[in-house]
Amino acid sequence: MGTTAQAFVDFLEDLTPTDYHMDTMVPARKESVEDKLTEKFPPTHEMPFSEAYLIGSAAKKTALRPVEDTDLLAIFSNENNAYSTYRYDSQKFLYKIRNAYQGTQIQQVGARGQAVRVFYKTGGYVDIAPVFDAGSGDYLLPAGDGSWIYTSPFKANTWFRGRNADLSYNLPPLVRLLKKWNKAHSKRLTSFHLETIAASCFSKLSSNHRSNLTDFFRWAANHLDVQDPGGHSGYLSSYLNWPKRDEVIRSFSTALTRAEIALEKEREGDHTEAKRQWGIILGEGFPS
Numbered sequence: 075m076g077t078t079a080q081a082f083v084d085f086l087e088d089l090t091p092t093d094y095h096m097d098t099m100v101p102a103r104k105e106s107v108e109d110k111l112t113e114k115f116p117p118t119h120e121m122p123f124s125e126a127y128l129i130g131s132a133a134k135k136t137a138l139r140p141v142e143d144t145d146l147l148a149i150f151s152n153e154n155n156a157y158s159t160y161r162y163d164s165q166k167f168l169y170k171i172r173n174a175y176q177g178t179q180i181q182q183v184g185a186r187g188q189a190v191r192v193f194y195k196t197g198g199y200v201d202i203a204p205v206f207d208a209g210s211g212d213y214l215l216p217a218g219d220g221s222w223i224y225t226s227p228f229k230a231n232t233w234f235r236g237r238n239a240d241l242s243y244n245l246p247p248l249v250r251l252l253k254k255w256n257k258a259h260s261k262r263l264t265s266f267h268l269e270t271i272a273a274s275c276f277s278k279l280s281s282n283h284r285s286n287l288t289d290f291f292r293w294a295a296n297h298l299d300v301q302d303p304g305g306h307s308g309y310l311s312s313y314l315n316w317p318k319r320d321e322v323i324r325s326f327s328t329a330l331t332r333a334e335i336a337l338e339k340e341r342e343g344d345h346t347e348a349k350r351q352w353g354i355i356l357g358e359g360f361p362s
Contacts, residue, residue, distance in 0.1 A: 258357025
């Protein structure tokens with residue numbers, strides 16, 4: 075019978091993308107998007123495509139295996155004053171990009187913005203967030219009502235990397251475990267919100283993932299109203315109405331109760347029961 079600590083090591087290994095995922099598959103999908111956008115929106119186009127960057131979990135190294143979704147920021151040039159053409163109708167801009175692909179759909183990203191979701195026959199998808207550069211690290215992203223919103227994913231990523239360094243680089247494994255917990259329990263929180271809560275909860279993090287998870291569930295309710303580290307979206311909890319907010323807080327409390335039992339059972343040497351409790355928290359695939 076393995077220990078609870080070893081169960082976490084094995085579980086995290088299964089959750090962590092392989093080198094193939096991060097070094098081959100994700101770059102290949104990014105390149106395919108860049109090739110397609112360059113073909114459809116060449117330098118001679120009214121709104122030429124400039125470049126694309128990885129954002130989201132792939133950029134933060136918090137993606138789960140298998141890597142089903144990849145987020146890209148696709149920057150379009152305003153050299154021909156294209157933004158003025160779509161200034162009052164961002165949906166027209168968005169649909170123009172969607173029409174460059176077959177088998178795509180419009181997908182909400184973040185609290186208010188929208189992206190073009192490209193599906194792959196081999197499974198998974200890429201969310202393309204098309205933007206115009208607004209300067210100073212800010213970008214204009216289409217909103218669902220035809221207007222535009224500001225987004226600053228690189229500022230948010232820089233903030234997350236700084237917090238990860240402050241926390242002895244133990245943040246990504248904690249986030250992966252929390253994403254698995256969130257997925258196993260109704261997926262009430264968005265990934266960006268959950269990542270930001272986790273990065274805000276702690277002044278220090280050890281490599282003891284059981285203890286880190288327990289502390290997160292103990293403190294997270296007090297950090298539910300974190301603000302967008304990119305500086306534009308305000309409170310990231312704004313998508314939660316009061317009933318859903320209450321459900322989230324109760325889910326923290328329920329997980330905390332089980333985590334405390336698991337820690338106690340581990341101290342008593344009852345690894346079978348400790349792992350059973352963590353399995354309920356973290357869902358399918360946790361070693362028994």
